Amino acid sequence: MVPGERTLVAHTAGPRQRGRQAGAGGVKVLVFGVSGQVATHLNQHDWVTGLGREQADLSDSETCAAIIRDSDADAIINAAAYTAVDRAESEPDLARRVNATTPGAMAQAAADRDIPFLHISTDYVFDGQGEDPFRPDASPGPLNVYGRTKLAGEEAVRGAGGRHAILRTSWVFSAHGMNFAKSMLRLPETRDALTIVEDQIGGPTPAGAIADALMIMARAIADGQGGGTYPFAGAPDTSWKCLARETFVAAGRDVKIIGIPTADYPTPARRPLNSRLDCSDLASDFGVTRPDWKAALRDIVKELT
Template sequence: MTLLVFGKTGQVSTELGQLLEAVCLGRAEADLSDPAACAEAIKAANPSVVINAAAYTAVDRAEEEEDLATIINGDTPGKMATACAELGVPFVHISTDYVFDGQGKAPFAPDAETNPLGAYGRSKLKGEALVRASGATHAILRTSWVFSAHGNNFVKTMLRVSETRNELKVVDDQIGGPTSARSIARACLSLADQLGKAPGKSGTYHFSGAPDISWHGFATEIFAQAGKPMTIHAIPTSQYPTPAVRPGNSRMDCSSTQQQFGIAQPEWQADLAAVLEELNALG
């Protein structure tokens, strides 16, 4: 399998590069704000599968840069998928729980009604629509709360904060599934492999860590596993305002991913332990 990955230093793309030999295109090789150039990069590489692990992910800044976010998260994946359709190769695209409004307490199924609350979610939703319309053999993989030993993420932020503080306030009314970038990378590779053999499995799927938990609960487990004493106060979202509204319910129904591809939800506590071990090894 000749794998072309959009993304080079991001969490998932880093893991993909470690799991399998791949051509990873960073900003220097592929300008995500230029959809046509990204499509040409695919045609030039002539790969057997393409995974888009790159995105505009600055959720709050997207409220002020929605046009740019929409190009990168919307128009560009659409052009990538169209190029894949022309070459007849599978396209795996990572999306997000932010396409939903986070209402209720039930897990969102892949075919649940979408209603993004902010610019980031709207930009990702446009990308999904264009990928579906491209005619490419594809898998749109919605995931959530990504963490790893690389890049910027909640786990690393908590550990960094613990070096200067012994007391924190963390939101307790946003619920979701923390998902390790390595588990996402493995899922993407499995999707790509199976799509090549069974194009009829094209569609939208969910993949997040289990069990669902609040950010407060996640933080509590991070400090417990890391052996760092920390007093953590649970607060409502209303006490932690941000420019972009976060969905309160990010629970996702991942059953169809297991049924169609045999990919089970990862246990995030075990993945967290592996990430902490990796961070310790990195020093």
């Protein structure tokens, strides 16, 4: 599960020396996650070592922290999480261990080594009220267990006191893993009409763009630049109904999409209506701008079909 079966060894060189050893990537990055949407893209880099669940189970915080302490990485990216939003309602303790307790322990281990810790969070830390994009300093108010555990994870990462970045993102999609666009494409071609929620608004975000942003941030923070909490989502903001329609257009399928309110599609976990994110800080600090999700969607649909 680890690309190239590279062995993690105790670090013996200073950050800049290790960075030179890393080659084109500038820094050696240890990624928690292998098969997830973002992790799949991160692990395409030669200077990245990815750890799957067999090597690093996020329900075991002590083991994950020990891996960081014993590694020679220049930066850590946590691309693994408990993301089953509805199932989290019935598994709150497991969701909290994976999304909060272990990231806190990992961030502390990274802080002890004085290396950056980058952590992926979510728009679900907000209550979805209003129509304005949420800034990094907006007051959180998660509506479900998943959002509460991810918020607790953010707080634990900040509380470790080390160099860190928290990337809040939304509506992730790619050719890998499970996501809304792939679910649409799996529907039988005999379906000529679908009802899709139209009053939840957010920015669909290509997993590849998230991976690219994290690598840029890891290099910069390793060099002492930037850090903190950064929203990141694709542009323009849209609805699930529109995302479904664009997916079928890209696939050349004629499917009628009927919009419905969230109230007509009850789920175990409540979803925020407003998932718009203000991504300006990421652009100013790292030069990373919002990706065009429609262009990325066309590429992904082409790859899948």
